[in-house]
Amino acid sequence: MRWSFESQNSAELPCQGAEGPGIARREFLRFVAGSPLLLSALSAAAAETVLEAVSQVGSSAQESRLLAAAADAINVFDFEAVAKRNLDPAHYTYLSMGVHDEFTLRANRDAFGQVKLRPRRLVDVRDLDTSTEVLGTELSCPIILAPAGAQKAFHPQGELAVARAASRMDHLQILSTGTSVRIQEVAAARGAPIWFQLYTSRHWPISWLQLREAEDTGCPVVVLTVDQTGLGRNRDSLHRYRRRHNAECQVCHQSLGEKIQRGTDALGLDLRDLIQDSMILDWNVVDRIRKETSMKLVIKGILTHEDARLCVEHGIDGVVVSNHGGRAEDSGLSSIEALPEVVAATNGRIPVLVDSGFRRGTDVFKAIALGASAVCIGRPYLWGLAAFGQEGVEVVLAILRREFETIMTEMGTPNLSAITPAHVRVAEAT
Numbered sequence: 560m561r562w563s564f565e566s567q568n569s570a571e572l573p574c575q576g577a578e579g580p581g582i583a584r585r586e587f588l589r590f591v592a593g594s595p596l597l598l599s600a601l602s603a604a605a606a607e608t609v610l611e612a613v614s615q616v617g618s619s620a621q622e623s624r625l626l627a628a629a630a631d632a633i634n635v636f637d638f639e640a641v642a643k644r645n646l647d648p649a650h651y652t653y654l655s656m657g658v659h660d661e662f663t664l665r666a667n668r669d670a671f672g673q674v675k676l677r678p679r680r681l682v683d684v685r686d687l688d689t690s691t692e693v694l695g696t697e698l699s700c701p702i703i704l705a706p707a708g709a710q711k712a713f714h715p716q717g718e719l720a721v722a723r724a725a726s727r728m729d730h731l732q733i734l735s736t737g738t739s740v741r742i743q744e745v746a747a748a749r750g751a752p753i754w755f756q757l758y759t760s761r762h763w764p765i766s767w768l769q770l771r772e773a774e775d776t777g778c779p780v781v782v783l784t785v786d787q788t789g790l791g792r793n794r795d796s797l798h799r800y801r802r803r804h805n806a807e808c809q810v811c812h813q814s815l816g817e818k819i820q821r822g823t824d825a826l827g828l829d830l831r832d833l834i835q836d837s838m839i840l841d842w843n844v845v846d847r848i849r850k851e852t853s854m855k856l857v858i859k860g861i862l863t864h865e866d867a868r869l870c871v872e873h874g875i876d877g878v879v880v881s882n883h884g885g886r887a888e889d890s891g892l893s894s895i896e897a898l899p900e901v902v903a904a905t906n907g908r909i910p911v912l913v914d915s916g917f918r919r920g921t922d923v924f925k926a927i928a929l930g931a932s933a934v935c936i937g938r939p940y941l942w943g944l945a946a947f948g949q950e951g952v953e954v955v956l957a958i959l960r961r962e963f964e965t966i967m968t969e970m971g972t973p974n975l976s977a978i979t980p981a982h983v984r985v986a987e988a989t
């Protein structure tokens with residue numbers, strides 16, 4: 560264990576012999592800083608020196624709480640502080656932000672508290688099996704890496720590091736339209752089929768080219784994201800941040816516009832400013848994609864039974880219940896709350912996946928019990944990536960897997976089909 564805590568509680572302090580004079584100095588400085596009488600007795604310069612020293616003690620304590628190695632992590636949250644330290648503040652803001660008041664971002668976590676577990680005892684769980692199958696893709700565990708754009712903003716190896724981790728840990732990777740590495744390279748690094756996530760453009764040739772490229776690379780499934788209108792006006796924290804820091808993305812990583820431009824240079828079109836900001840999405844576009852591609856079509860961003868029913872009517876192969884990790888509209892509606900109505904509306908005809916706020920094996924268990932076929936994670940693996948590259952992603956997956964296996968054991972469910980709605984009780988909203 561390489562953790563080093565600085566305890567506020569003297570009863571929990573490590574033995575004086577190990578830290579002796581350092582602790583005594585810290586305690587003394589804190590004592591002086593916390594006493595207005597003593598501070599006022601010092602000269603202004605001396606008081607400032609004490610306050611400065613105390614703030615440095617605080618920040619080195621903060622630093623010493625960070626993981627020194629991926630293997631030291633106890634849970635996935637441990638990676639976030641390291642990611643924050645490693646990343647350029649603009650990239651960290653992009654990674655962590657929600658929208659507007661971040662009601663949805665918080666709801667994604669809080670809502671898990673409303674789903675209680677009903678454990679069954681005395682079940683033989685020695686042959687635990689976490690495997691399943693979704694749309695023809697075999698999963699060794701129902702935890703999937705959600706699409707996330709521009710991963711080179713988080714680590715120089717970006718999507719390649721994630722693909723290698725996915726390969727070692729045997730998890731499905733969904734590659735974003737905004738990938739910072741070419742799809743062919745990512746697929747080769749993964750060594751097994753990946754799914755491709757599509758953001759459409761109102762300029763059909765762009766979407767068409769992307770569909771062709773994904774098909775040619777052997778992607779069996781395209782995941783169409785429908786919860787981003789592209790206007791991006793609700794990203795308060797990002798806009799506030801950009802008032803102070805307005806470096807061009809190209810300084811450290813490629814923007815989505817740049818990437819797509821590269822792909823469409825051959826057409827002689829300047830499409831840079833037409834990406835996303837002009838996205839128009841309706842059922843006509845969905846039907847067109849449905850007709851144009853032989854890949855299975857999954858829609859990501861469904862939150863209501865009305866839209867879930869329309870998906871079935873339009874011949875969609877699967878849905879992802881998602882609020883984009885609290886980055887779409889600030890509805891305050893968590894994904895886990897929305898899941899049951901989507902499951903009821905689709906009624907077993909198509910698989911229902913879910914993401915947004917999943918951080919624990921118990922969260923994954925709750926979703927499976929409520930009818931999800933699998934769960935996607937976003938920020939946890941991006942924290943792992945930003946903190947320790949490929950190894951960070953691997954450890955994040957290993958922790959979640961271990962937690963999921965633990966809760967399956969505790970709940971008396973030896974395999975996924977043994978997990979049923981009877982294993983959860985959803986508290987009434989107050």
Ligand SMILES: Cc1cc2nc3c(=O)[nH]c(=O)nc-3n(C[C@H](O)[C@H](O)[C@H](O)COP(=O)(O)O)c2cc1C
Binds near residue numbers: 884
């Ligand atoms: C930094 C970041 C970039 C993302 N980029 C995309 C993207 O390009 N396409 C997409 O469909 N979803 C994108 N998402 C949303 C994720 O696919 C997923 O829905 C979300 O992260 C799940 O919530 P979680 O982060 O709480 O696990 C992104 C999320 C984050 C945090």
